[in-house]
Amino acid sequence: MATTTVPMFYSFFFKNLDPLIALYGVYLNFFDPSGAVTSMAPKSVYDPNQVFLFHQSAGLALAVAFISAALPRYTNDVGVWKIFQFGLLLSDFAGLSGVYNAMARQGRLSPETWTDDDKACGGTYVVLTLIRLMFVLGIGLRKAAAVSNKKRA
Numbered sequence: 001m002a003t004t005t006v007p008m009f010y011s012f013f014f015k016n017l018d019p020l021i022a023l024y025g026v027y028l029n030f031f032d033p034s035g036a037v038t039s040m041a042p043k044s045v046y047d048p049n050q051v052f053l054f055h056q057s058a059g060l061a062l063a064v065a066f067i068s069a070a071l072p073r074y075t076n077d078v079g080v081w082k083i084f085q086f087g088l089l090l091s092d093f094a095g096l097s098g099v100y101n102a103m104a105r106q107g108r109l110s111p112e113t114w115t116d117d118d119k120a121c122g123g124t125y126v127v128l129t130l131i132r133l134m135f136v137l138g139i140g141l142r143k144a145a146a147v148s149n150k151k152r153a
Contacts, residue, residue, distance in 0.1 A: 103122075
């Protein structure tokens with residue numbers, strides 16, 4: 001039976017870059033919640049009375065960072081990787097929705113109104129989402145050659 005192997009690009013991205021990106025979310029939500037708010041909604045103001053939302057987000061991002069770093073090192077099972085990445089893909093879609101709605105509410109959907117933070121945060125979400133989507137769809141995954149147990153005559 002042939003198994004699927006994970007190409008180096010996906011392996012490096014999911015084991016190393018993805019956890020680092022999640023850790024940046026941890027930092028923003030725990031230590032710079034005002035920066036987290038204004039990065040995509042510069043006209044908004046951080047409300048310290050809602051700190052629990054930021055700590056919940058930071059905790060989730062910390063769990064994602066840990067699982068993103070640990071799971072691909074623990075197993076090479078592509079099915080397990082795909083299940084996990086599909087779960088994160090759902091989160092990415094929610095994040096893209098948040099980016100879109102934040103920009104729409106502030107009248108900043110036109111590219112000439114985008115800030116550097118808009119480009120960085122929105123661009124990161126788009127890239128993450130596309131990479132995850134390609135992996136979940138099997139784009140770039142290749143089947144390893146089947147190993148035969150039959151003896152040659």
